[in-house]
Amino acid sequence: MAAELRRLRESSAVTLEEAAERLGWSKTKLSRIENVLRRVAVPEVQGLLDLYGVAGGRRDALIAFARTARQRDWWDTEPLRTDYATYIGLEAEAEALSCYSMGVIHGLLQTEEYARHIIRAALMRFKPPAEVDRRVAVRAARQAVLTERDQPLRFWSIIDEAVLDREIGGKKVMQAQYERLLELAELPNVMLQVMPASVGAHPGVIGSFSILQFPEQYFPNVVYVESMTGALYIEDEGQVHTHTLAFEQMQATALSPDDSTALLARRAGR
Template identity: 40%
Template sequence: MRQRRLRVELRRSRDGSGLTQDQVAESLDWSLSKVIRIESGAVNISTTDLRALLSLYGVAEERIAELVTLARAARERAWWSGYKKVISQQYYDLIGYESAAAAIRQFEPLVIPGLLQTQEYAHAYISGIISPERRGDVDALVEVRMRRQEILERDHPPLLFFIVDESTVRRQIGGPRVMREQLRHLVELASHPQVVIEVVPFTAGVHPGLQGAFTILEFASAEDDDVLHLESPRDMRVTRDLQEAVVTYRETFEQLRELSLRPEGTAVLLNRLAEEL
């Protein structure tokens, strides 16, 4: 996300200056391919080159300092880069978008969302679905899931809206004790000022969420398109190219909220189910 914001700002600044890529290359005595690679994100840009570009474009010094800070941050190694051997590229991208999101809206029809799972629940779930040849990756995958939840511990955490089908809070993944602790964890998380958790009850009957899990990730900058994450038992898709679909899924999310027990009714259900286990 940081790299993308930097690329967008560089292209906008050049457009604002009225310069073409050829003119930039000639002014700085660079090759045209260097300018193209920088703007496309094919190569990282040094702070020296960044300052040279922005000065050429007539960008104010204060803004240059902000973008230099952004460029340095973009080169930092993300924690999830250490798990490339055990997670897919789609999952890798999702974590990156989560870390930059200002708001996340997620619906799950089958299991508790990963950002809300306890460690024991996550271990039981991942162990139960992973293929035999990947048994050795279970602990690392659980660790990834737990580290993703650190976004709630930030000084300015994103807004998190979760809607789940009632089946997710009744299915005893890991057994009664693990599920009881998971339900209590949900109640605790729901008290967080940035978290909303709602359950669509069985009495709602057929609803649009039965078509599958989805997540919409929104960002603070208007320049950053929303990201849609679609997941099925055997496939994951993360895209920012389907903005019309994002609108449709956001409407679906609001329809599910109308069918839900709302936060208050959800808390009553979760507490009751935990006491019954």
């Protein structure tokens, strides 16, 4: 909602200061709404849509979404970093997600043991075991978008071969992770490809990224790039388009889905 309200303001050629003044708000209030630092009430959304000249079905959909967005979801009850909670909310609303992973397997595909080693080693090394367990449970709960929604998330993952070579947690953990990938690859809404090392340079060598696609009436696509201490959300249409073209090129370069599952099966010892 915050991303779409900002995009509507910018496409209407209205500055932050002008919008705030015409609504009788402070600039800080509108800035906090657009930067996901303050929840926005339905009447406030209606006022913004009036200002930006949004009408018809798009207006109705955004107002309906604003009502739904104020409901507390399961991740709202967890003590999560703000940017991580924001991402989980976006992931839950997305209709499709395309990602390239060059460090670790994407969270939606991880087994609990694989996730535990990643979280403990990379994110929460000095946290108590109970907090690590809680974060593992959150990661497992996120995976419901693949199987438990009325319309499951359409998920396309390209995994760098180096990720499969990286032994996280030992051979048994990796064996279970290969089996998990093979299991998920059988779902009609999940597509897995492996990017072989022999390809050499390709658009993804710069780093991992995810492209989240949403129903048109909500907001435009978003590119998500995660770091150790935060996250970057790219909403500029040109930059999103560049990432989309890069992902399409990588789809053509990576092993086919059939060849990828065959590779995973060999690694699983089948």
